[in-house]
Amino acid sequence: MSAPRLRLSERLSYGFGDLGFSLPYNMASGFLLYYYVNVVKLPASSVGTIFLIARLLDAVIDVLVGIGVDKTRSRWGRTRPYFLFMALPYAAMFVLVFSVPAWSQHAQLVYAFLTFKGLGILMSLGAIPYTALMPMMTEDTGERLRLSGLRSVGTSVSVVLGTAATMPLVGVFGGGDERRGFLAVAVLFGGMSLVAIIALFRNCRERYRDEAAARFRVLPAIGEMVRNRAWLVCFGFCLVYFIRFGAMMSVTTYFAIEVLHKPWMISVMLPAVAGMLLLSSFVAPPILARTGLRRGCVGVLSLAMVLFLALPLTETNPALFLAVYFAACLSTSITITAAFTMIAETVDYHEWRFGTRKEGLLSAGVSLATKVGMAIGTAGIAFMLGAVGYAPDAPSEAAREAIRWSYYGGTVVLLGLQVLVALFWPMDGQHARIRGEIATREPVAA
Structure with a gap:
């Protein structure tokens, strides 16, 4: 039986759900270091310690949230x-961060x-x-690639707004007072985030759920997670990606001002990440469907x-x-669509290996990789x-160098x-066989 096709409103709401979560996060990633150090005048080393400790604490929080999702039973799913x-x-917490x-x-x-830390917990x-x-929502790889593409659209819009629009809006709303300007932009973006998340709640539906009991032993479940090869590769892939993404989002402002001596390029280089994400959301699904996730990445x-070496x-x-920078951003952006699809396929691999899906716990592990990566x-x-x-x-x-x-x-x-992490991805060419074996419920050797 073919999987039911998702409604357009459901796909769009899912894709722009990422706008709801990522818009505050991207503004914070791009400008919170600048806000703390240059506007509030806090010591850079102390700010670095705040970022690192706050995100390392997510190691416990994210796992608890993931376990909570797997144990949740409600009329809403x-x-x-x-x-x-x-x-x-x-x-509301996002507004407080910039206050x-x-x-x-x-x-x-x-x-x-x-x-x-409060923003991280709510995230x-x-x-x-x-x-x-x-x-x-779906077990179909094609539908997952389409959802991943639309999620990349939501991500790209959030990066455009959270980077390109932030400083001009700070200038407009602040009238020369950056403190007031950042607060006003936080209020605006917080409102947009609220609307997108409520739309996600209203329009998206759960069709496939783990039928295992709500009560389960946590430590054995975590042990199974770390023996899931697909999850381990996805975790490492996202961790390294977001270490790089977090560093680039933070250093680009300083790079444009102190190295290139062209502050105007901040509002070109940071949004380019989003612009290329938007473009890649259309080109990545057909490319990855043809090459597979491993070879494509x-x-x-x-x-x-090669392009960054030439820069x-x-x-x-x-x-x-x-021009070289845009091409490099487009290349790396394709891997975001791949990562979103990888995350979904770790659930299939887990069900094949261990007989349970554990969507919440597996997602928590990957979420931890993204936040710890950004923190590092x-x-x-x-x-x-x-x-x-x-x-x-x-x-x-010396600082400029x-x-x-x-x-x-x-x-x-x-x-x-x-690249090294991507070489170990195990699902290319195996997904249909794994889904078939799960459907027949035949025992599969570990």
């Missing part, structure tokens, strides 16, 4: 009640940690069920490495620099700025690591 009850607190009061520096650091309560929802990541040679020519990338840039004695009003030449080679060298190394 297993994932949708989370969207309903976290939407408003998430938007650091004029207290002592120590009190400001405590406030920054508590609000940033977990929504993003983990959101990721767990896709394999519940290895190919585009290898191309991106230093183009610094004196802005048009050529941006962002904190790494903050620590680098602190180590070289970066001073916003008088940056040294550290920024330059963090941007180029770090990116190439991380792209290479992602």
Whole structure:
């Protein structure tokens, strides 16, 4: 029997659900380091410590949320009640993050940690069920690729708004006062996030669920998760991707100002990530359907490495620099659609190996990879700025060189690591056989 096709409204609501979760997160990723260090005037090293500790605490929180999803039984399903009850607190906490009061520096650091950690907890309560929802909506790989493509659209719109639009809107709303401007933009984006998450709750449905009992032993379930090869590859793939993404989102502002000496390029380079995500959402599904996830990812990541190696040679020519940069961003963006599909297929692999789906727990593990990756990338840039004695009003030449080679060298190394991880993906060419064996319920040797 063929899988039922999803309604257009359901696909769109699913895709733009990522806008709801990612818009606050992307604005924070792109500008929270700048806001804390340059606007509030907090020490860069202390800010890096806040980012790192807050995200490492997610190791426990994300697993608990994932287990909660697998244990949830409600009239709305297993994932949708989370969207309903976290939407408003998430938007409100985002506004608080960009509302650091004029207290002592120590009190400001405590406030920054508590609000940033609160945002992360609420993000977990929504993003983990959101990721767990896709394999519940459809078992068809083609539909999953289409949903992943639309999710990439939602991601790209959130990055465009969270990067390109942020600083111009800060200028418009702030009238020269960046504190007031950032707060106003946070209110606007928080409202948009709230609308998108409520639409996700209203329009998306769960069709395939784990029929296992709500009560299960947690430690054995975690043990099965870490023996799931597809999940391990997906975890590593997302971890390395988001270390690179977090670092680039944080360092690009400094790179454009201090290395290229062209601040106007901030509003071109950061949105280019989103623009290429939008383009890749259309080109990635047919490419990946033809090549498979493993070969497709290895190919585009290898191309991106070559392009980033060529970028230093183009610094004196802005048009050529941006052309090479756009091509590199398009190559890496294709892997986001692949990653979303990988996450769904880890559920099929898990059911084949262990007889249960555990969508929530598996999604929690991958969510942890994305947040820890972002934390490591962002904190790494903050620590680098602190180590070289970066001073916003008088940056040294050594600081500029550290920024330059963090941007180029770090990116190439991380792209290479992602290629190595992708080579171990086990599902290409196996998905139909695995689904068939699950359907017949024949015992499969581990």
